[in-house]
Amino acid sequence: xxxxxxxxxxxxxxxxxxxxxxxxxxxxxxxxxxxxxxxxxxxxxxxxxxxxxxxxxxxxxxxxxxxxxxxxxxxxxxxxxxxxxxxxxxxxxxxxxxxxxxxxxxxxxxxxxxxxxxxxxxxxxxxxxxxxxxxxxxxxxxxxxxxxxxxxxxxxxxxxxxxxxxxxxxxxxxxxxxxxxxxxxxxxxxxxxxxxxxxxxxxxxxxxxxxxxxxxxxxxxxxxxxxxxxxxxxxxxxxxxx
Amino acid sequence: xxxxxxxxxxxxxxxxxxxxxxxxxxxxxxxxxxxxxxxxxxxxxxxxxxxxxxxxxxxxxxxxxxxxxxxxxxxxxxxxxxxxxxxxxxxxxxxxxxxxx
Numbered sequence: 001x002x003x004x005x006x007x008x009x010x011x012x013x014x015x016x017x018x019x020x021x022x023x024x025x026x027x028x029x030x031x032x033x034x035x036x037x038x039x040x041x042x043x044x045x046x047x048x049x050x051x052x053x054x055x056x057x058x059x060x061x062x063x064x065x066x067x068x069x070x071x072x073x074x075x076x077x078x079x080x081x082x083x084x085x086x087x088x089x090x091x092x093x094x095x096x097x098x099x100x101x102x103x104x105x106x107x108x109x110x111x112x113x114x115x116x117x118x119x120x121x122x123x124x125x126x127x128x129x130x131x132x133x134x135x136x137x138x139x140x141x142x143x144x145x146x147x148x149x150x151x152x153x154x155x156x157x158x159x160x161x162x163x164x165x166x167x168x169x170x171x172x173x174x175x176x177x178x179x180x181x182x183x184x185x186x187x188x189x190x191x192x193x194x195x196x197x198x199x200x201x202x203x204x205x206x207x208x209x210x211x212x213x214x215x216x217x218x219x220x221x222x223x224x225x226x227x228x229x230x231x232x233x234x235x236x237x238x239x240x241x242x
Numbered sequence: 243x244x245x246x247x248x249x250x251x252x253x254x255x256x257x258x259x260x261x262x263x264x265x266x267x268x269x270x271x272x273x274x275x276x277x278x279x280x281x282x283x284x285x286x287x288x289x290x291x292x293x294x295x296x297x298x299x300x301x302x303x304x305x306x307x308x309x310x311x312x313x314x315x316x317x318x319x320x321x322x323x324x325x326x327x328x329x330x331x332x333x334x335x336x337x338x339x340x341x342x343x
Contacts, residue, residue, distance in 0.1 A: 072299045134302075142298035150306035157314050227311055231318060 067208025069140040076144065077212045081201040084145075085190065088183045088219060095179065095226050104234035112162045120162040127155035135220050139209070145182075145216040149223025156228025171236045179229065182222030186215050254294055261287050274323075278316045285309025 059071050059079065066074035076084050112120070131152040138144030166175065189211055190201045198204075203211050229236070264287065268280035285308040292301035 142302055144299070147299070147302040147306055150303065150311055154306065154310050154314075157311065161314075227307075231311075231315060233318060233322065 065205045065208070067203065067205065067210075067212050068138075070138060070142070070144075072142065073138050073144050073212070077215060078201075078203060078208060081186075081190075081215075084219075085183070085186045085201070088186060088222065091223065091226050092180065092183055095229055098230055098233065099235040102234055103237045104232055116162050120158045124155045124159060127151055127158070131155070131220060131224065135216055138216065139213070145219040146223060148216075148220040150227060152220060152224025153227025153231075156224060157231045160228065160231055166236060175225070175229075175236070178225045179222055182215075182219035185218035189215060250294075257287065257291055257294065261291060274320055275317075278313060278320060281316065282309050282313035285313065 056071075059075060062079070063069065063071060063074055066078040068074050068077070131148040134143040134148035134151060135145065136143075138148070193202060194200055261284065264280055264284045268277050268284060271277040271280060285304060288308060289301045289305035292298070292304055
């Protein structure tokens with residue numbers, strides 16, 4: 001990253017004119033509206049009951065049947081798995097939006113400095129290990145697919161910063177399959193569950209742990225690759241082999 | 243025991259005010275690079291605040307996504323904006339971009 005210089009954008013270099021007066025009025029209006037919003041929010045917060053019962057007791061009661069012992073993971077991957085399914089869809093849509101702008105822009109060859117080069121070589125395996133650990137530990141402690149996926153994504157960003165680009169063999173079908181794996185596995189599991197005889201994403205308690213781990217593993221991989229692909233900032237094309 | 247709670251309370255107050263202060267600085271900064279760095283600092287402090295609120299799951303996500311990846315994405319976007327500006331003939335010639343991403 002370079003140290004960027006100040007952008008030199010003065011708001012209005014001209015002396016006091018109509019424009020300045022208009023701007024002042026606009027700002028006053030903004031302040032008034034924001035104060036109104038702040039008052040409304042403050043009122044809403046103050047009028048909340050001091051100890052809302054919430055759903056925590058319900059979650060605690062049913063934790064045994066969820067297949068995991070971390071209540072957050074139980075809610076995300078079992079009780080409210082539908083929300084997580086849609087979240088994965090949103091992430092994929094975001095990437096499709098970026099890809100629709102076109103291919104990766106022209107890149108000038110840049111060689112990483114020795115520090116970045118060495119550090120990325122050391123850190124990337126460690127980050128992959130941490131991602132695996134977070135995925136596994138999510139069953140009974142803070143962690144899970146999104147955290148693990150973002151650590152994996154950070155490893156990808158580090159590789160990209162160090163000048164690495166995916167090879168031509170990976171850019172085509174393999175990349176796309178990895179990107180949709182999370183959502184795909186989730187949808188397949190829910191479809192099979194409907195067919196087997198239940199409702200959408202109602203895991204049988206004996207399989208719940210395995211199914212959650214399966215979904216989370218696929219989701220971690222997809223989230224990591226999606227985040228790294230977002231960083232590239234365009235659709236990678238199969239160029240000359242590197 | 244009394245001093246520990248007092249210390250925690252003081253820490254929370256300092257944390258809350260620094261969050262508001264950094265948010266203000268980031269929003270009002272005219273230099274975009276500075277604003278992004280402040281945003282990353284805000285994300286890290288926010289992760290600390292989530293830990294203090296007993297929400298380690300959210301803290302992990304905030305530190306990894308909010309501070310780390312969003313910061314990297316914003317910096318990449320800024321770099322591209324600057325190189326786009328540099329290719330067009332602009333009246334401001336004092337800005338020398340260099341290859342980086």
